[in-house]
Amino acid sequence: MSISNKNHPAPYVSLLTSILFGLLFLFFSGCTIYQNALPPTADLYVAAGKSPADPATGFAPVFVLPEPEQSYNRIGKVGAQMANGKEHITIDPDQPVIYFGRFAFSTGKGTYINRIFRVHFRNIPFSLVPFHLAAGNNVGLLVIVTLNTEQVPLLVTTVNTCGCYAAVIPTVSLPPGAYPKNWDKKQQSIYGEVLPGSLPAYTVDDALLVTVRPEVHRVMDVRVVKRSMLSDKKYKPADMMPLQSLKTLPLASGMTTSLYYDTWPLRGHVKGSIKLWESLLLSLVSLDFYVGMDKEYGDTVVSGNPFYTSLLPWNRHASDMNNFAGFLRFWGWRL
Secondary structure (H helix, E strand, C coil), X not given: CECCCCCCCXXXXXXXXXXXXXXXXXXXXXXXXXXXXXXXXXCEEEEECCCCCCCXXXXXXXXXXXXXXXXXXXXXXXXEEEECCEEEEEEECCCCEXXXXXXXXXXXXXXXXXXXXXXXXXXXXXXXXXXXXXXXXXXXXEEEEEECCCCCEEEEEEEECCCCCCEEEEECCCCHHHCCCCCCCCEEEECXXXXXXXXXXXXXXXXXXXXXXXXXXXXXXXXXXXXXXXXXXXXXXXXXXXXXXXXXXXXXXCCEECCECCCCCCCCEECCXXXXXXXXXXXXXXXXXXXXXXXXXXXXXXXXXXXXXXXXXXXXXXXXXXXXXXXXXXXXXXX
């Protein structure tokens, strides 16, 4: 999530809060200002096991995972087990899975389809140098491809499943009037990561490469390439499973459980994903002790938990990505 002073009647309060957060961020992660580089040949390319043109899973990205020898850098299958009478969520990095969904939304200009792709990692390891603010377990990442009614990609949105580091990247197919004012089509900076300001037009026959930074699992690069260019890369097919399956994880007893807590105060959060450092450093700014915890994505009414993308508490609902049309409007998009 990001800090923003939109829609707030006392801008100076927001400014002070932004300065406080900025100082904290620079102090703890000043050594992690990254620049993009071409993925080395040792990276693991994880792609949908089904055909790219499959109507259910079409436009699924190819996840590029550097340093795959470390298990926490590989996406995995979400499971659950009982140990010592307690339920535990597991992520198996030896079984890559991409969870998918499809949601429609409308604005005053038309109706659009979001293709949702969700992946999970075992953890972000604790580290003081460099400092990993988001260290914790069961962390995830979303890639959302927004299509028009002609199945043409208009936007690619990436965000960690805590609601952090949201980035919206338009394709050249997006109508000019839908951009935020003064949009830089060359690049955008997302808290140290430099991502494209636009992407070329593409179809299901192309590959959307999403490169994930090792350890911290932030998106460090997004690009479109011809799928044929990847034929010599190290591929590993991923199973494709519906998002709903995350709510029916099988247990050895024959029962099922959900990836998400279903009771207050943690309802809608990923089980076991509390982030100690974020709670200590950002809960006052956000007025949310569970800031940084990964969340369910879909419907705030159902989950009871807004997928907010701005840390400022007065923007919590306006920046809620579960209301995708409102989320775009909040960040200046005019789709």
